[in-house]
Amino acid sequence: MSELRDLYQEVILDHGKSPRNFGKLESKTADAHGHNPLCGDTITIYLELDKDVIKDISFEGRGCAISLASASLMTGLLKGKNMDDAQVLFAHFHKLVSDSNKTMSVNIPTDDLQKLDVLAGVRDYPMRVKCATLAWHTFNAALQNNTEEVTTE
């Protein structure tokens, strides 16, 4: 039960229930679609880029608490970041949820680290890692202007 509470922390339940930055972004300059064929869940990420800065970001879609919370937290973190910072965060997050070795992260503000850390519980549930990473992969595709749908498989 304690493990389960690590996964379903209040923050996750809260973001899952009322995701931030949810909805279409009228000012978008790029977007991408993601899809998890295993569960049929979908996500669209909208980006407004100003040169290499993420001026605004939002998402739409349907999914489980983990995937919605991950997208909600991610969009909150990425707003205002430049592309390089975003890549560093993505790399850190990927390790956080899939790699059991405690990761060393340089150049990430403690505040951001703490926000991402709430999703660390996912790594004990291998079947759910994809729920947490779909938003990030889809964001990455939007960043690279990749029009092909992102899938977890």
Added chain:
Amino acid sequence: MANEISDQVNLRFNNWKSDFPLLSSNATSKKLIYLDSAASAQKPQIVIDSMKSFYESEYANIHRGVYELSEKATIAYEGARKSVSEFIGASKVEEIVFTKGATESINLVASSWGAQNLTSDDEILITTMEHHANIVPWHLLHKRTGVKIKAVNIDENGELDIDHFHQLLTKKTKLVSITQTSNALGVNTPLSEIIDTAHSLNALVLVDGCQGIVHKRVDLQQLDADFYVFSGHKLYGPSGIGVLYGKYDILESMQPYQGGGDMIVTVTTNDSTYAKPPYRFEAGTPPIASAVGLAQAIKYISNIGMEFIALHEHSLMKYASKSLQDANIVKLFSQIDDKAAIISFNFDDVHPHDVGTILDNEGIAVRAGHHCAQPTMSHFGVSGTVRASFGLYNDFNDIDALISGLHKVKEIFK
């Protein structure tokens, strides 16, 4: 009242669970409550033992060696064919083709019979409640031959819209390919009416029996399907083996599906002639030990009696429906009295995957997702459901555990 039935059933059926090693107390880190038999059933010890002893003392390739061991293996493999044939009431044993599963059985019919007989003027009827295994092979055939695929609707309860079936069935219809029981909802289809009507217009009928054969007795003499397919692993047998039943004259008219050893009469470097069914469709070394295991599984359930299993599972389904209704925290799909022991449900505001993870933490294995039946999910406007499906080893305690697990979900997602 529920308790009374519960006691009776528990007393009567308790011993079945102990036939299954994986469900016994020490097999998993926590006590396992297995409610995913529609995906695959657990195996009784006797099935596991039969395969072990086959490998230990009878194993060799079949139909090839002149030595005693190969002969023994051949007898075991062909004996399994006979068991299947008797179990489903085929007219002759040659009507049973072993495949690697129901999926391959359907692909075999599509690639062979379908490609041979269907053109862009023809139509195949499927339904909205099919498993992807009875949808995608027909899409592939459409790409090869232009044959049109039409789907019969289901209603708000998930039951087949029989009027729509009659409307779609025309002289153009050459095949009706339909499930006996929906794997996502447990709903049965009115097969006799469908088969009779289809035959009156000279259309053939393929029945996907994956979820039907595990819950009730199947007699093909009575059912009169032209093709009937199922998988061994859902019937308490091993994975890697399935069955295609086909009426003999139809099988005889069909070209091979794959080429290789064991399916020929003669081969020169330029040409080959093919063996008669069923061998024509069994190219290469088949899953020999799995056939032995499947035969043992059939023997196991036949000894219990399909009628008893059906009765037991029906009471599980009723008890689960009632308990879920009483708990009043989930929405049930397809509340029908006469259906298989498969129940799909959803919370209003909790995603099936989150439900699945929390139940898993309680040692309860359910299926969460689209169940390879996305058209069915779309029909209900959901991306997935939570599905509890029951086998002969389940009891009322398992259902009580499910209910308390669901209360835990509610508690976490309050």
